[in-house]
Structure formats: structure tokens, C-alpha cells
Amino acid sequence: MHSISIMTKFIFLNGRIIPDTEGSVSTDDRGFLYGDGIYETLRSYDGKPFKLAEHLERMRHSAKQLRILFEYTNTEISEIIKTLIDKNNIQDAYIRITLSRGAGGGRLQMDDNIEPTTLIQVKPFSPYDSKLYDEGMTLVVSDYRRSTTCPISHYKTTNLLKSILLKEEAKTKSAHEAIILNTDSYVAECVVSNIFMVSGGSVITPSLDTNILPGITRITVLDICKNKSIPISENHFTTDRLIKANEVFITNSLMEIMPVSKIDNYKIGKVIPGMITQQVMSAYKRLI
Amino acid sequence: MHSISIMTKFIFLNGRIIPDTEGSVSTDDRGFLYGDGIYETLRSYDGKPFKLAEHLERMRHSAKQLRILFEYTNTEISEIIKTLIDKNNIQDAYIRITLSRGAGGGRLQMDDNIEPTTLIQVKPFSPYDSKLYDEGMTLVVSDYRRSTTCPISHYKTTNLLKSILLKEEAKTKSAHEAIILNTDSYVAECVVSNIFMVSGGSVITPSLDTNILPGITRITVLDICKNKSIPISENHFTTDRLIKANEVFITNSLMEIMPVSKIDNYKIGKVIPGMITQQVMSAYKRLI
Structure with a gap:
């Protein structure tokens, strides 16, 4: 099954590591319907995410201001990224962390207590020319x-x-x-x-x-x-x-x-x- | 199975009428990742969508300007909405048509030839006070x-x-x-x-x-x-x-x-x- 292990990449979605082909969010997700979300992109070099703490600090600040729940500690996010780098076998990666308010709530309202959507993608980094x-x-x-x-x-x-x-x-x-x-x-x-x-x-x-x-x-x-x-x-x-x-x-x-x-x-x-x-x-x- | 038929609502997603509980878009959908999408909301009165042609004309114009594929004719959209109104048994409905560029493409680029995501939701209209x-x-x-x-x-x-x-x-x-x-x-x-x-x-x-x-x-x-x-x-x-x-x-x-x-x-x-x-x-x- 070597060909499949090459093809399949893994993502983190709401608490689980899954193949990216199975990655989906609800059609009611506010990220999809209302752009009600934030993200961070960063790189890893030789398997090490660069300035991850700084990116997470900025994301945590934005999430707080926009009242979107951010449920993971820096240590947890760091471990998830490490796992994805290993499982996807990408040392020099493009890493994107996406956080949306989740599915539901009242249209344009900043309802609290919505279960957020947390997505982490680790993909090969395509360098600029x-x-x-x-x-x-x-x-x-x-x-x-x-x-x-x-x-x-x-x-x-x-x-x-x-x-x-x-x-x-x-x-x-x-x-x-x-x-x-x-x-x-x-x-x-x-x-x-x-x-x-x-x-x-x-x-x-x-x-x-x-x-x-x-x-x-x-x-x-x-x-x-x-x-x-x-x-x-x-x-x-x-x-x-x-x-x-x-x-x-x-x-x-x-x-x-x-x-x-x-x-x-x-x-x-x-x-x-x-x-x-x-x-x-x-x-x-x-x-x- | 009366209780289920009351609970289950149907949506249209990319060519298929499905229960809303099964409605999902890819985590790579550009609507979710980049807000790369447009939408229309309208009402139906007594089962009849109001000003549907005008909403679709505006959506078609926006889709063209933003180079997002809009794959359905007005007649097709009209029939889908009629089916959803009937199946969901909602005469006075909130109707939302959402169109995203779809999954894939180069990050912030307006790539052409991406398979768009088309979502139609028909929900009970909650009147203003x-x-x-x-x-x-x-x-x-x-x-x-x-x-x-x-x-x-x-x-x-x-x-x-x-x-x-x-x-x-x-x-x-x-x-x-x-x-x-x-x-x-x-x-x-x-x-x-x-x-x-x-x-x-x-x-x-x-x-x-x-x-x-x-x-x-x-x-x-x-x-x-x-x-x-x-x-x-x-x-x-x-x-x-x-x-x-x-x-x-x-x-x-x-x-x-x-x-x-x-x-x-x-x-x-x-x-x-x-x-x-x-x-x-x-x-x-x-x-x-």
C-alpha cells in the first residue's frame, strides 16, 4: 500500500487526526457562510515550526477580541503540528491553523458558546522563485x-x-x-x-x-x-x-x-x- | 418514522438533495479558507420565492466578475428550491443560495476551472418582531x-x-x-x-x-x-x-x-x- 501512504496526507480537525480526503466542515459552518473565522500561516524548517508561540499569541488575541473559542493550549497545538509533520513526512512545511466560530448561532450575531471549528493543515512548502x-x-x-x-x-x-x-x-x-x-x-x-x-x-x-x-x-x-x-x-x-x-x-x-x-x-x-x-x-x- | 421526518431537513449541495445533517464541504473549500464566495438570501411566501430571477441575475453578475463558475440555470435553481420547499414543508421560507469557488487552486489566486460549491438552504423564516x-x-x-x-x-x-x-x-x-x-x-x-x-x-x-x-x-x-x-x-x-x-x-x-x-x-x-x-x-x- 505504498502508493496510498504517499498520496494520503493527514490533517487535524476538531480533536482528531484524519486523512485530508475525509476533511469536511458542516455546510452550516460560520467560516463557510459568514467568513466568521481567523487563521495563521507559518513555516517549519527541518521539522521545527518557526515562531509558533508568536503566531498562537496573535491568534489567541484575535479569538478573544472576536469571541471565538480557542480550545487548545500552545503545547497541544505544538504536539498536533509535530504529529502532522511526522505522519505527512514534511520537514519544510506550510502550516495553516484555521479557527472558525463553528456551526450555528444567529446569522450575523457573535453568539457565545458555539463549538468552534479548529483545522490544522501541514502541506509541503512551495518556495518562492x-x-x-x-x-x-x-x-x-x-x-x-x-x-x-x-x-x-x-x-x-x-x-x-x-x-x-x-x-x-x-x-x-x-x-x-x-x-x-x-x-x-x-x-x-x-x-x-x-x-x-x-x-x-x-x-x-x-x-x-x-x-x-x-x-x-x-x-x-x-x-x-x-x-x-x-x-x-x-x-x-x-x-x-x-x-x-x-x-x-x-x-x-x-x-x-x-x-x-x-x-x-x-x-x-x-x-x-x-x-x-x-x-x-x-x-x-x-x-x- | 414521523419524528425523523419532522426533524430532518433537506438541502441542495452540488447536484444532490441531501439531509442537512449530512451537508458538508471540504476543509479545502475556498469559501471556508478564503471567504472566496458569494450568496443571496430571499424569502418565499406561500411556497413562492419572491424576486428569485432578480437575485439570480445579481448572483450571476457577481460570479462572472469574480470568475466563480455558476453552473445552474434559473429554471434549475427554481426547481431545486421548489423541491426543498415541498420536502421541508416550509411555505414561508428563508432561502439562502451560497456559491463558493470550490476546493483547490492557488491560495489567493482567482484560478479558473475550479469545481464550484453550490449550496441551497431552505429554512423556516423567523419574522422580525x-x-x-x-x-x-x-x-x-x-x-x-x-x-x-x-x-x-x-x-x-x-x-x-x-x-x-x-x-x-x-x-x-x-x-x-x-x-x-x-x-x-x-x-x-x-x-x-x-x-x-x-x-x-x-x-x-x-x-x-x-x-x-x-x-x-x-x-x-x-x-x-x-x-x-x-x-x-x-x-x-x-x-x-x-x-x-x-x-x-x-x-x-x-x-x-x-x-x-x-x-x-x-x-x-x-x-x-x-x-x-x-x-x-x-x-x-x-x-x-
């Missing part, structure tokens, strides 16, 4: 402006249809990612990544009050800079300043640190990756 | 401002977590519904309803370019006004004008036409429902 880390990604500024009062932008929710459309907008403009400005015209973040610029020797990134996701890799980069005594600043800035930066890079847990070579029609930086971007990339690799 | 139609609902202006460039506000998507939070905001302020202004400070719509005011003998409602859902009941009300020679205008207006209106009402397919008695701390109208609101409510009832 390695050339991109040498040559940089190209970005475009999206036509969309995010409301500074949007109440869910700082949570990692499953409400991703807008992100799908913005990614499509970037693709149409032959770019890898789109920069989202907020309605105050300040740079906020990209569709699936946080953004940084290097200017006058400082690393500058939009402050959380631009209404962005508090990225785990974002914090890791800020910590790296602190340790290396690179001046950092969380601030408000416009695209005018961004395109004049010496270096620009974007971050998320899946692609780590990605240099940027172009924003709209403006070339960024003299060498890709820039000197400070290189230092941050190397320091990140050493943490893994 | 009849007192509300006599006394009116109370509204509050949400603190949230919707971006005028939000690319999904004019589709009825399953990305409803923001709506859940805004409903909770209204509840916290002891109101039934919340008014959403856009980032130009114009009244757009409510969380789950379109809004109308009567001023100087005219019925005025936010124009579609305030970035709202083109409601089926909204269009029906505009048609009613045209037939009754009540002047109508689709326009931009602020809350300053709204709270000075002679009458305010809100609409959706489930609650139909609902008078409004209060917005924040301002009392609206001399009698509830106002004269023109009453005419529209009566005319709507006659269409059913």
Missing part, C-alpha cells in the same frame, strides 16, 4: 484605499476575497504584490506582506495605526534591527517618500524577507538586495 | 467609514466578519442597525439593509456610487415609487440631512420595508410609519 530574492519583487500601488477605521484589518481573518481581487489587480499590472495605502494616503502594507524602507541609514515601516496586520516577521525584523543597532522607526509615510528610499523590502512568514526592485515605474535601490536588506535577510536565516 | 413595523427600528451611525474604493462592497460576498462586528457595535449602543458612512462622509447603507429618506415629498436613497450593495428590495422600492408617481432621487447626502428627514426607512429581502424611528439621539418623523413609508409598505405587500 529563488531569483526573486536576488533580483527583487516588483510592486504596484493599488487603486484601493483602505479605510483607517476598518475594524478587521489588524486581525488575520478568512475574509480574503478583497485580497484575491487586489492580487489579481497586481497580476494584471505584471507585478508581484500590491501596496495598499490607507484613506489618509499613507502607505499601510501589501496584500499579503508588511513593507519596510531604508532611508538615511534607518529602517522605517508603517506604524500599526496605519491599520495593518501586526506581522510576526515584521516584529522579528524590528528586533533584528534593534540587536544590530540599526535605527528603526514605525511611522507614517507616503509613496513619494517610499519611491525615493535607498532600499525597500517586504516580509511575511512564508516568504520571509523579500527585496523590492521596482514600485510602479520607479526603480528602487542601486543593488538588489540593498546592504541593510542583506543584513536583515542573513540575520533572519540565522534565527531559523 | 411585528411591533418593529409599527414602532420603527432605532439606528446608530457606526464609527466605521467604508472606503469608497472597496472593491467588494457592491457584491454580496461571504466576507461578513466586519458586518458581524458592526452589528455588535449597534447592539452595544442598544440599536437595531448601524448606518455606514463612506470615507467621503456620505450615507452609504446599513449593515444588512439599504436606507431611504423622505424629504420634501421625495424619496431619496444613496446612489450606487456611494459604494453599496444594489439591493433587490431597493430597486423594488424605486419601482414602486415610479408607479405611484412619488418623486425619487438616487443621491449623495450626509447624516445632517438624514436626521432632518420627514421619514426614514430601511430595506432588505428578509425584513422588506422597515420604518426607522430614531437615529443616534434624534427622533425621526411625527408618526411611525410615515405616510409615504406606509404607502411603500402596502404596495410591497401587494407585490408578494
Whole structure:
């Protein structure tokens, strides 16, 4: 039965490890009907999930704010992921933890005491093209402006249809990612990544009050800079300043640190990756 | 087996009529993971779905724009709903049609050729408290401002977590519904309803370019006004004008036409429902 053991992958769903082919949620699940859910994605390197505690802390905070029950301890989640890494035999994995409010409740109401749906998937990680880390990604500024009062932008929710459309907008403009400005015209973040610029020797990134996701890799980069005594600043800035930066890079847990070579029609930086971007990339690799 | 036939309800899922207890979608369904889906809700009266063709036209338009396959003809959907109404023995039903892009594809990409998930649920309609139609609902202006460039506000998507939070905001302020202004400070719509005011003998409602859902009941009300020679205008207006209106009402397919008695701390109208609101409510009832 070797062929089956190769084909079958396992997931964790509501307390049980099951083959992914048997993974299903109720048609009444609020995650499916109302986007009433949150998630985290992270990677494992050599079988070890990276920054799992930080991802779970963010998820636990979001779950609390949104009154979705999160029933597992960090130790339990850690053991489930370890089991899935072993059973699926994937050392370098894409890990997604999805938590929905569950099935039932009153339509758009935040009913309490609903049995949540907890799904953990461990899949092979498909790396980004390695050339991109040498040559940089190209970005475009999206036509969309995010409301500074949007109440869910700082949570990692499953409400991703807008992100799908913005990614499509970037693709149409032959770019890898789109920069989202907020309605105050300040740079906020990209569709699936946080953004940084290097200017006058400082690393500058939009402050959380631009209404962005508090990225785990974002914090890791800020910590790296602190340790290396690179001046950092969380601030408000416009695209005018961004395109004049010496270096620009974007971050998320899946692609780590990605240099940027172009924003709209403006070339960024003299060498890709820039000197400070290189230092941050190397320091990140050493943490893994 | 009488007790079972009372308990069991049927749904339509991907070509089959099945008991709702057996209704499930894959844990890889993009509706569940990415909110990659749209839906319609409507009512049936005496076994007849109201404005089904209009709902399906809107859904077909959204599906096309979002490149989600919609595989059924109007006749097929109509027959499925009829079967569910009969089998579930619910004449006055809440009907929800949900369409997701299905399972698979590349994360945030709008891949084509994914097998969509089509779900139709027919449940007993829980009417709103009849007192509300006599006394009116109370509204509050949400603190949230919707971006005028939000690319999904004019589709009825399953990305409803923001709506859940805004409903909770209204509840916290002891109101039934919340008014959403856009980032130009114009009244757009409510969380789950379109809004109308009567001023100087005219019925005025936010124009579609305030970035709202083109409601089926909204269009029906505009048609009613045209037939009754009540002047109508689709326009931009602020809350300053709204709270000075002679009458305010809100609409959706489930609650139909609902008078409004209060917005924040301002009392609206001399009698509830106002004269023109009453005419529209009566005319709507006659269409059913």
C-alpha cells in the first residue's frame, strides 16, 4: 500500500487526526457562510515550526477580541503540528491553523458558546522563485484605499476575497504584490506582506495605526534591527517618500524577507538586495 | 418514522438533495479558507420565492466578475428550491443560495476551472418582531467609514466578519442597525439593509456610487415609487440631512420595508410609519 501512504496526507480537525480526503466542515459552518473565522500561516524548517508561540499569541488575541473559542493550549497545538509533520513526512512545511466560530448561532450575531471549528493543515512548502530574492519583487500601488477605521484589518481573518481581487489587480499590472495605502494616503502594507524602507541609514515601516496586520516577521525584523543597532522607526509615510528610499523590502512568514526592485515605474535601490536588506535577510536565516 | 421526518431537513449541495445533517464541504473549500464566495438570501411566501430571477441575475453578475463558475440555470435553481420547499414543508421560507469557488487552486489566486460549491438552504423564516413595523427600528451611525474604493462592497460576498462586528457595535449602543458612512462622509447603507429618506415629498436613497450593495428590495422600492408617481432621487447626502428627514426607512429581502424611528439621539418623523413609508409598505405587500 505504498502508493496510498504517499498520496494520503493527514490533517487535524476538531480533536482528531484524519486523512485530508475525509476533511469536511458542516455546510452550516460560520467560516463557510459568514467568513466568521481567523487563521495563521507559518513555516517549519527541518521539522521545527518557526515562531509558533508568536503566531498562537496573535491568534489567541484575535479569538478573544472576536469571541471565538480557542480550545487548545500552545503545547497541544505544538504536539498536533509535530504529529502532522511526522505522519505527512514534511520537514519544510506550510502550516495553516484555521479557527472558525463553528456551526450555528444567529446569522450575523457573535453568539457565545458555539463549538468552534479548529483545522490544522501541514502541506509541503512551495518556495518562492529563488531569483526573486536576488533580483527583487516588483510592486504596484493599488487603486484601493483602505479605510483607517476598518475594524478587521489588524486581525488575520478568512475574509480574503478583497485580497484575491487586489492580487489579481497586481497580476494584471505584471507585478508581484500590491501596496495598499490607507484613506489618509499613507502607505499601510501589501496584500499579503508588511513593507519596510531604508532611508538615511534607518529602517522605517508603517506604524500599526496605519491599520495593518501586526506581522510576526515584521516584529522579528524590528528586533533584528534593534540587536544590530540599526535605527528603526514605525511611522507614517507616503509613496513619494517610499519611491525615493535607498532600499525597500517586504516580509511575511512564508516568504520571509523579500527585496523590492521596482514600485510602479520607479526603480528602487542601486543593488538588489540593498546592504541593510542583506543584513536583515542573513540575520533572519540565522534565527531559523 | 414521523419524528425523523419532522426533524430532518433537506438541502441542495452540488447536484444532490441531501439531509442537512449530512451537508458538508471540504476543509479545502475556498469559501471556508478564503471567504472566496458569494450568496443571496430571499424569502418565499406561500411556497413562492419572491424576486428569485432578480437575485439570480445579481448572483450571476457577481460570479462572472469574480470568475466563480455558476453552473445552474434559473429554471434549475427554481426547481431545486421548489423541491426543498415541498420536502421541508416550509411555505414561508428563508432561502439562502451560497456559491463558493470550490476546493483547490492557488491560495489567493482567482484560478479558473475550479469545481464550484453550490449550496441551497431552505429554512423556516423567523419574522422580525411585528411591533418593529409599527414602532420603527432605532439606528446608530457606526464609527466605521467604508472606503469608497472597496472593491467588494457592491457584491454580496461571504466576507461578513466586519458586518458581524458592526452589528455588535449597534447592539452595544442598544440599536437595531448601524448606518455606514463612506470615507467621503456620505450615507452609504446599513449593515444588512439599504436606507431611504423622505424629504420634501421625495424619496431619496444613496446612489450606487456611494459604494453599496444594489439591493433587490431597493430597486423594488424605486419601482414602486415610479408607479405611484412619488418623486425619487438616487443621491449623495450626509447624516445632517438624514436626521432632518420627514421619514426614514430601511430595506432588505428578509425584513422588506422597515420604518426607522430614531437615529443616534434624534427622533425621526411625527408618526411611525410615515405616510409615504406606509404607502411603500402596502404596495410591497401587494407585490408578494
